Amino acid sequence: MCSQLAQAQLQYDTPESVGLNSEYIQKKVDSIMQSGIKQHAFPGAQLLVAKQGKIIFHQAYGYHTYDSIQKVALDDIYDLASVTKVVGPLPALMKLYEQGKLNLDVPFSTYWKSWKHKKDKKDITLRELLAHQSGLQPYIVFLSDVLKNGKPKHRFIHSHPSKRFSLEAYKDIYVKNRFQRKMFRIIKRSKVSDKKVYNYSGLASLIYPKLIENITGEDYRTYLQNNFYKPLGCETLGYLPSLKSFKNAIVPTEYDSIFRKHLTKGWVHDENAALLGGVSGNAGLFGTALDLAKYMQMLLQKGVYDGHQFFKPATVEEFTRIQYPENDNRRGLGFDKPLIGNDTLSLKEAYPAPEVSPSSFGHSGFTGTFIWADPENDMVFIFLSNRVYPTRTHTNIYNLNIRPSLQQVFYQATIKN
Structure with a gap:
């Protein structure tokens, strides 16, 4: 070239x-x-x-x-769905890898501490996660935690924003801010297959934005805009x-x-991304x-x-x-x-x-x-x-x-x- x-x-x-x-x-x-x-x-x-x-x-x-x-x-403008995975968190992870702030081959729990004491997750590496080789299950329907008989549970969903409910999933649908932590807990407790074979999983992508914020000390969206989208001229x-x-x-x-x-x-x-206020990996x-x-x-x-x-x-x-x-x-x-x-x-x-x-x-x-x-x-x-x-x-x-x-x-x- x-x-x-x-x-x-x-x-x-x-x-x-x-x-x-x-x-x-x-x-x-x-x-x-x-x-x-x-x-x-x-x-x-x-x-x-x-x-x-x-x-x-x-x-x-x-x-x-x-x-x-x-x-x-x-x-x-289109909803890019899973194309997000390689255009959103991935360039940030690539940059952090290049800067020596992320190692692909040490346990991911080095950076995501809550996995440290989970026997089936403590040794999974970022390389395994990114290559869908980790044994994590493909998907979890978190919507089933916020709906009961087809209606939103009030402890998770409000129709008006407030300090504790500021994640907007749609017009007049606001998710409890702490629901993200619940998602992370459910992922932490999810089963991992003993077999290390290719199995496409979107679960780690739900974690990456928070991981990126923890490492950079910057808001995830701001980091992407300043480091990638603006200099590329992606309006x-x-x-x-x-x-x-x-x-x-x-x-x-x-x-x-x-x-x-x-x-x-x-x-x-995507419903899982919606429950994170529309900002997900x-x-x-x-x-x-x-x-x-x-x-x-x-x-x-x-x-x-x-x-x-x-x-x-x-x-x-x-x-x-x-x-x-x-x-x-x-x-x-x-x-x-x-x-x-x-x-x-x-x-x-x-x-x-x-x-x-x-x-x-x-x-x-x-x-x-x-x-x-x-x-x-x-x-x-x-x-x-x-x-x-x-x-x-x-x-x-x-x-x-x-x-x-x-x-x-x-x-x-x-x-x-």
């Missing part, structure tokens, strides 16, 4: 400028997107692809909802967008019939495709973007490499990776597209989001949708292989001489 590119910002250009056929791309992408909308994989979506530091494709399709009222715009990336005065439209997610009794828009879809970030592209381009460029060095190349390489291949665990540290042997699989079996390089990395989100960077092919791929609208039962985004199919287009679009 030339240093000149690392100094530059992403610029818009044509597919032809990087040796790709725009007519082929347009035809294929239009077909996949229109099929997705027609078969209710999502009401609308957008796609941004950058190659060699140039944004060669950025288009929006469909509408915010199936009533076809508001068209998807290129600067719409919308952050938590709690409904409390900010963005002119950009925010795309709705799911109609929540259980907790909030409304269409969730501008408030985090597992979900809660919102942003535009362009903001995500800047972040992923920085990682693609080994930690440098627009004249700023965010990480040393060795840090990016460590976090984006497979950690436990001997255990058939494809994961990096925080980052998702292609399936092992992905290039030998068909499009239907592969994750993501079979053509991505083994060095590529990214993450997906439950709401229908997906970000991926491929250093060997110098490509960034950002797909945003609200596939959970109006309910999460809509799974055609997976059944139709929408995201791998779209990704594959840009590997197969090389201009034939």
Whole structure:
């Protein structure tokens, strides 16, 4: 990667400028997107692809909802769901690792003291947690602790804010500030599997923001803004967008019939993140495709973007490499990776597209989001949708292989001489 590119910002250009056929791309992408909308994989979506530091494709399709009222715009803000894990706490953990304030291979309980006396957790390392190799269970539904017969328990949920109830989960829903401690206690008491095998778990991500605050002495959101989002020029990336005065439209997610009794828009879809007031390490970030592209381009460029060095190349390489291949665990540290042997699989079996390089990395989100960077092919791929609208039962985004199919287009679009 030339240093000149690392100094530059992403610029818009044509597919032809990087040796790709725009007519082929347009035809294929239009077909996949229109099929997705027609078969209710999502009401609308957008796609941004950058190659060699140039944004060669950025288009929006469909509408915010199936009533076809508001068209998807290129600067719409999306609920990023689990993409939060690698764009929120992860860069902070990478920075603290680089500064020698976190060691990946000492027990996590060195930094998270409450695990020190838990026999099944005291020796788990941060490396194991980030690579989903720790044995922690995948998920805990904390909503079941605040609801009784479908109604919120008054000791945890109030309809008006106060000193003790300042965590806003939604309009007129305020969670007790100390509920976070209850979550941490429940995680501490949760069972850990004896087997050290790959098992995706979001539990540690609920802890990371507090850990980051403990180590840095700074507010988690402020730390992210000052160290990453502002210097990257990410104008919308952050938590709690409904409390900010963005002119950009925010795309709705799911109609929540259980907790909030409304269409969730501008408030985090994930219930666990909502119970933390919308600020969590597992979900809660919102942003535009362009903001995500800047972040992923920085990682693609080994930690440098627009004249700023965010990480040393060795840090990016460590976090984006497979950690436990001997255990058939494809994961990096925080980052998702292609399936092992992905290039030998068909499009239907592969994750993501079979053509991505083994060095590529990214993450997906439950709401229908997906970000991926491929250093060997110098490509960034950002797909945003609200596939959970109006309910999460809509799974055609997976059944139709929408995201791998779209990704594959840009590997197969090389201009034939």
